[in-house]
Amino acid sequence: MNERTQAFQVEPERYEFRAGPIHHFDLARRDFFKLLGAGIAVFAVAKDSVAIQETAPGPRSFHNEELPKEITSWLHVGEDGIVTGFTGKAEIGQNIRTSLAQTIADELHVPFENVRMVTADTALTPFDAGTFGSRTTPTMTPQFRRVASAARDLLIGVAAKEWNVAPEGLVAAGAKVSDPASGRSLRYDDLARGKTLAQNLPAEDPVTPPVEWTIAGKALPKVDGRSFVTGKHQYTPDLRPAGLLYGKILRPPSFGATLSSYDDSATKAIPGVFVVRDGDFVGVAAPSEHQAQSALNSIHAQWKEVPQISNKELFAYLKEKASANSDDRRRSQKGSVEDGLAKAAHRLDATYTVAFIAHAPLEPRAAVAKWVDGELTVWTGTQRPFANRDELAAQFHIPENSVRVIVPDTGSAYGGKHTSDAALEAARLSRAAGRPVKVVWTREEEFTWAYFRPAGVIEIKSGIGADGTLTAWEFHNYNSGSSGIETPYVVSNQHIEFHSVPQILRSGSYRGLAATANHFARETHMDALARTAQMDSLDLRLKNLADPRIRAVLEAAARSFGWPRKKSQEGQGFGLAVGSEKGSYVATCAEVAVDRASGAVRVVRLFEAFECGAIVNPDGLHNQVVGAMIQGLGGALFEAVEFENGRIKNPRFASYRVPRFRDVPEIEAILIDRRDIPSAGAGETPIMTVAPAIGNAIFDATGVRLNNLPLVPNGLQRA
Amino acid sequence: MAKSIELDVNGKRHPVNYPADTPLLSVLRDELGLTGSKYGCGEGQCGACTVLIGGAPRRSCTIPVSAAVGKLIITIEGLDKDGGLHPVQQAFLDAGAFQCAYCTSGMIMSSVGLLEGNAKPSDTEIVQSLQGNICRCGTHPRVLDAVRRAARMMQERRP
Numbered sequence: 001m002n003e004r005t006q007a008f009q010v011e012p013e014r015y016e017f018r019a020g021p022i023h024h025f026d027l028a029r030r031d032f033f034k035l036l037g038a039g040i041a042v043f044a045v046a047k048d049s050v051a052i053q054e055t056a057p058g059p060r061s062f063h064n065e066e067l068p069k070e071i072t073s074w075l076h077v078g079e080d081g082i083v084t085g086f087t088g089k090a091e092i093g094q095n096i097r098t099s100l101a102q103t104i105a106d107e108l109h110v111p112f113e114n115v116r117m118v119t120a121d122t123a124l125t126p127f128d129a130g131t132f133g134s135r136t137t138p139t140m141t142p143q144f145r146r147v148a149s150a151a152r153d154l155l156i157g158v159a160a161k162e163w164n165v166a167p168e169g170l171v172a173a174g175a176k177v178s179d180p181a182s183g184r185s186l187r188y189d190d191l192a193r194g195k196t197l198a199q200n201l202p203a204e205d206p207v208t209p210p211v212e213w214t215i216a217g218k219a220l221p222k223v224d225g226r227s228f229v230t231g232k233h234q235y236t237p238d239l240r241p242a243g244l245l246y247g248k249i250l251r252p253p254s255f256g257a258t259l260s261s262y263d264d265s266a267t268k269a270i271p272g273v274f275v276v277r278d279g280d281f282v283g284v285a286a287p288s289e290h291q292a293q294s295a296l297n298s299i300h301a302q303w304k305e306v307p308q309i310s311n312k313e314l315f316a317y318l319k320e321k322a323s324a325n326s327d328d329r330r331r332s333q334k335g336s337v338e339d340g341l342a343k344a345a346h347r348l349d350a351t352y353t354v355a356f357i358a359h360a361p362l363e364p365r366a367a368v369a370k371w372v373d374g375e376l377t378v379w380t381g382t383q384r385p386f387a388n389r390d391e392l393a394a395q396f397h398i399p400e401n402s403v404r405v406i407v408p409d410t411g412s413a414y415g416g417k418h419t420s421d422a423a424l425e426a427a428r429l430s431r432a433a434g435r436p437v438k439v440v441w442t443r444e445e446e447f448t449w450a451y452f453r454p455a456g457v458i459e460i461k462s463g464i465g466a467d468g469t470l471t472a473w474e475f476h477n478y479n480s481g482s483s484g485i486e487t488p489y490v491v492s493n494q495h496i497e498f499h500s501v502p503q504i505l506r507s508g509s510y511r512g513l514a515a516t517a518n519h520f521a522r523e524t525h526m527d528a529l530a531r532t533a534q535m536d537s538l539d540l541r542l543k544n545l546a547d548p549r550i551r552a553v554l555e556a557a558a559r560s561f562g563w564p565r566k567k568s569q570e571g572q573g574f575g576l577a578v579g580s581e582k583g584s585y586v587a588t589c590a591e592v593a594v595d596r597a598s599g600a601v602r603v604v605r606l607f608e609a610f611e612c613g614a615i616v617n618p619d620g621l622h623n624q625v626v627g628a629m630i631q632g633l634g635g636a637l638f639e640a641v642e643f644e645n646g647r648i649k650n651p652r653f654a655s656y657r658v659p660r661f662r663d664v665p666e667i668e669a670i671l672i673d674r675r676d677i678p679s680a681g682a683g684e685t686p687i688m689t690v691a692p693a694i695g696n697a698i699f700d701a702t703g704v705r706l707n708n709l710p711l712v713p714n715g716l717q718r719a
Numbered sequence: 720m721a722k723s724i725e726l727d728v729n730g731k732r733h734p735v736n737y738p739a740d741t742p743l744l745s746v747l748r749d750e751l752g753l754t755g756s757k758y759g760c761g762e763g764q765c766g767a768c769t770v771l772i773g774g775a776p777r778r779s780c781t782i783p784v785s786a787a788v789g790k791l792i793i794t795i796e797g798l799d800k801d802g803g804l805h806p807v808q809q810a811f812l813d814a815g816a817f818q819c820a821y822c823t824s825g826m827i828m829s830s831v832g833l834l835e836g837n838a839k840p841s842d843t844e845i846v847q848s849l850q851g852n853i854c855r856c857g858t859h860p861r862v863l864d865a866v867r868r869a870a871r872m873m874q875e876r877r878p
Contacts, residue, residue: 093819093856221815228820229808231755231795235821238754246749288749290741362759362767362821362855411757411821412855443760623818623858630857653764653853661846664859 035124036084039192040077040158042150044143044201071126073140075104075147077155081175081189083108083115085144088128089136090120090383091409092417094683095620096136098223099216102617103141106216107148107208110175110188120382120407122389130384132415132509134582134681141616141679145207154199158191210614210675217675219619224409235411236366236381237440244368245274247429247439248292250282250299251449254646255505257303266298274433275299285429285437308646309504311455315353318457318478322499330482330498337461340472340493344463346532347472351459352521354480354709355640356452356505360658363411364446369426370436376403380423381410388420392427414631415509416450447651452641453510456480458521468535468543475522481514484581484688487522489544505643511628512684515581516635516691520709523577523692528705537576537696538563547580549611549674554578554587556609556670561589571595572604573701577692583680584612588629588693591665594701599715603633603663603694609670610686613677625669625686632690634659638713657713724788728753729797739785744768746784747794755795755824759853766852769825769832770794776832778851795824798831806876807831810869811862818856826852830866834873840866 033039076084085104091097101115108115118124120131152172159177160167163184171178178185210217227233252258259280267275267284273295274285282299286292309317341347367380376396382388385405393400410417422439430437441449456479463472470491477485482498530540538558545551557563558576565574571594578587591605610625638657642649650656669686695706704716726733728751737746742761747753747770756779759767763778770779771793779787798805804812807830817823826849833840833848840848845866854862 093821095818221812222817225812225815225817226804228817228823229804229811229827230799231753231824233820234754235757237758238748240749240752240754288737289745290738360855361819362757362765362853363819364758410819412819414855440758443762443765619815623815623856623861626860627818627857630859631855652762653760654762658853658855659857659859660853661849661859661863667860 033196033198036076036078038079038194038196040151040154040195041074041198042147042154042201043071043074043198044147045071072128073126073143073147075144075151077151077188077192079189079193081110081114081187081192083110084118085115086118086125087140088120088125088386089140090131090385090407092131092381092383092413093410094136094624095222095617096140097409098220099137099616099620100140100144101223102216102218102220103144104148106213107145108152109173112215112220114175120385121404122385122406123404127386130387130418132383132418134584134684137616137679137681138583142207146201146205149205149207150199150201153205154197155188155191158195158197159186162186213614216616217614218617220617221619234408235363236368236379236408237363237438239368239379239408239438241368241370241436243435245285245287245429245433245435245437246289246292247283247285247426247437248296249425249439249445250296250301251445252280252303254303254305255308256306256646259301260304261300261302263300266300267295270295270298274429276429276432278428281425281428283425283429285433285435305646310644311355311642314455314504315457317504318455318501321501322478323501330500331496332486333495335493337472337474337493337495340491341461341463343465344471345466346529347461347463348525348529348532349459349461350525350528350707351457352524352707354456354458354517354520356455356507356643357510357635357639358447358452358641358656359414359416359450359510360446360653360656361412361414361416364441364443365417365422365450366438366440367422367426368436368438369423369430371427371431371434374398374402376427377406378403378423378427379406379408380420381413381417382407382420382423383413383415383417387418388423391420392423395424396427396431414511415513418509419451421449443653444651447641447656448648451506451508454480454507454514455504456514456517458517460521460525462525462529464529464533468533468540470544477514477518480517483513484515484518484579488547488550488578488580489526489541490546491544505641511631512581512687515579515684515688516632517709519577519579519688520691520695523579523689524695524705524707527575527692527696527699531699536564541578545578549585550578550580553585553609553611553672556672557587557589557607560609560668560670561605561607563589565591571701573697573699575693575696575698575700577689577696579685579688581685581688584610584682584685586610586685586689588689590690590693590697592694592697592701594698594716596702596716599712599717601637601698601712601716603637603665605666605668606633606690606693607668607670608686608689609672610682611672611674612680612682612685614675614679615671615673616679618671618673621671621682622669624682625671626667628684628686629667629669629690630659630664632687633663633694635709636691636694636711637663638710640710640713724785726784726787726792727790728792729794735784737784740783742780743770743782743784743787743792744779747779753794753796757821757824759822759825764851764853765822765825766829767822767825769828769852771828771832774832774835776829795828798827805831806872807834807865807869810865810872814861814865814868816858816861816865818858822852822854826854826862830869833866834870838874838877839870
């Protein structure tokens with residue numbers, strides 16, 4: 001890792017919510033076996049820098065005594081032979097319930113069907129900062145491998161003791177330990193019976209290298225598939241505990257508005273209805289959703305609104321409000337851009353913009369809260385169960401261990417479910433009502449009161465030599481973020497800077513974060529440079545790329561797509577883009593068809609090559625990559641949050657357009673399996689290069705260079 | 720005050736006690752406990768709440784419960800017979816046509832509605848009939864694949 005890379009890593013992604021306060025592991029091992037029954041358990045503790053990212057920073061103490069090192073995952077082999085892996089990560093559609101179980105089965109040598117995963121339950125799983133940053137595969141997969149490997153050694157040890165032989169000669173395979181010398185064998189369930197053996201992960205324990213994987217690396221179908229196709233799986237909004245009330249929240253008319261007058265006398269008179277006012281929070285709970293809505297409507301409230309900027313003035317505002325003395329940590333510099341520009345045969349300056357967009361997960365933010373004797377349990381679809389727990393504990397002034405947050409497998413998140421809004425609302429209402437309360441945000445609330453992927457302005461100044469070699473690269477990102485801000489191209493004179501801006505709309509994490517904005521600007525710019533120098537866009541990129549992994553994905557995408565292609569009809573265009581982020585590599589080729597008369601733009605084909613090291617589950621990965629391509633197509637072509645005077649103007653699916661079946665082109669995902677490289681995460685990076693590939697194809701078709709995302713919200717406008 | 724009405728859901732009659740303008744979806748989910756049909760938007764735009772009414776796919780979030788009285792309503796819970804999956808369910812499973820799967824019930828119900836009326840739909844017809852169903856995970860190509868598989872399966876089963 002060079003100095004520059006470190007420079008950007010010191011400052012975590014600005015919009016990636018960070019871990020909360022200090023936590024401690026408070027489930028004693030005795031309790032653990034009481035809970036799960038006897039058996040064999042192995043605990044992983046965070047001691048390397050990778051694992052530590054998933055847990056809380058710094059040393060901790062409890063009654064002035066130092067606690068054991070932080071535990072980040074654990075595994076239990078039960079008396080019934082069932083193997084259970086525990087992780088604080090959440091299943092949000094990215095299929096980790098399957099991929100982690102595969103890893104455990106593979107390393108422990110048990111059938112896949114014998115493995116269960118317990119995920120994202122603050123009472124049952126170890127602390128975890130959250131399911132974001134494509135970190136589940138690169139951190140949890142190796143941890144579970146090591147934990148499973150240690151459990152295998154424990155089982156061998158038990159068998160060796162049983163037979164009074166040396167453990168070295170014993171073999172663990174097929175869910176049993178065998179002694180080749182004597183021909184004896186004992187099944188794991190027999191070995192686990194009556195035991196309460198637990199140990200921490202040994203420092204060194206070799207694990208199976210990817211080339212020898214048997215269950216991992218296979219395209220196994222998503223576990224629990226049947227419960228999804230039958231509608232039996234219960235997401236948070238589907239839970240109906242006894243005595244449930246339905247909660248609704250009174251929302252202000254605009255962002256930042258405060259209550260100026262309030263009268264709930266009519267509401268209080270309705271039997272069975274609870275109404276809560278706590279500061280500017282106003283909510284009701286009633287025996288049915290219909291009654292809750294009627295109760296909400298009966299509240300008379302007036303709000304004091306404050307001036308807010310609108311999207312018409314957004315980009316000027318971002319430039320104007322950017323911090324004048326930006327922090328050194330957010331800047332990286334090498335050589336002299338001035339010298340590089342002086343040497344250039346071609347120079348290009350351009351400005352790019354990116355709109356606010358919404359996650360619009362199909363399962364809205366939702367929570368069910370229940371208080372029993374001062375103890376709070378909340379079921380909620382969140383990516384950060386432990387942070388939710390801490391926020392709930394803080395808000396209600398109760399200890400963390402009086403709060404339990406459970407995350408049912410969730411109807412997607414895409415970075416949008418970090419906060420605890422619905423959990424707090426349901427818990428506040430439930431405390432007042434003394435009964436369980438469910439809050440499910442309406443689609444309009446989702447589009448208005450959740451948070452957005454931040455808008456941004458990006459300015460690039462560049463130069464290339466006559467042979468296409470980059471000589472200078474200056475890149476400024478205002479507001480959208482620093483993910484993927486560094487160029488993968490070799491350029492000796494560069495200045496790259498992120499400028500923070502005070503928040504306008506509530507902004508936060510989103511699949512790929514700012515890497516999509518930064519790749520859009522960079523890869524559009526590279527295309528424009530190629531045109532300026534009259535070079536093929538692929539050739540220019542290859543000329544300036546050194547990393548063999550990024551070259552490999554670019555070449556793979558180009559080869560499958562058939563780059564360079566000859567146009568066979570009017571309005572046809574081809575474009576490509578490449579990038580790397582979070583340890584994985586991606587390249588996209590796009591074909592578009594533009595009808596100049598109507599301005600209609602259709603994406604005809606999208607080919608994407610993706611490489612994330614050793615592939616744990618090619619079927620799940622294929623779903624994630626294709627899914628990212630289609631989701632990326634929405635942000636590329638038409639998605640944008642419109643706002644004015646603190647109000648969202650398009651808070652519905654009828655007015656906020658997301659990709660639908662008719663928008664989906666012919667799609668090809670080329671997955672490169674590198675069994676020689678540790679697995680990286682894959683949920684985010686495949687989204688990054690879709691927009692620039694499409695934009696470059698539109699230029700190829702029309703000669704119109706589009707520098708703003710979304711590219712064609714209303715079709716291609718006439719020049 | 721709500722007067723008692725009767726709904727015919729998945730072959731059973733259910734008395735329900737709801738105001739006439741309550742969305743059918745709320746009654747199915749909150750009163751009958753049939754939570755397989757999902758709330759996604761409340762505006763008939765996303766299709767997660769799709770059920771069959773008189774055999775046709777309908778958005779239960781925008782249909783008042785009073786309009787469903789006297790009609791045969793089938794939800795995702797009413798598709799599988801004697802523990803066996805409906806061919807469309809089986810095809811979604813075989814094609815791995817879901818990720819978070821929150822849209823899946825609605826996708827399946829829309830597809831069943833299509834295939835009941837059109838045994839051999841063209842790709843254009845499939846796209847047309849699913850245009851009102853949103854999948855935010857971007858699993859569209861596999862959903863199309865699943866509907867094609869289901870069409871083949873249903874044809875093979877027909878005498």
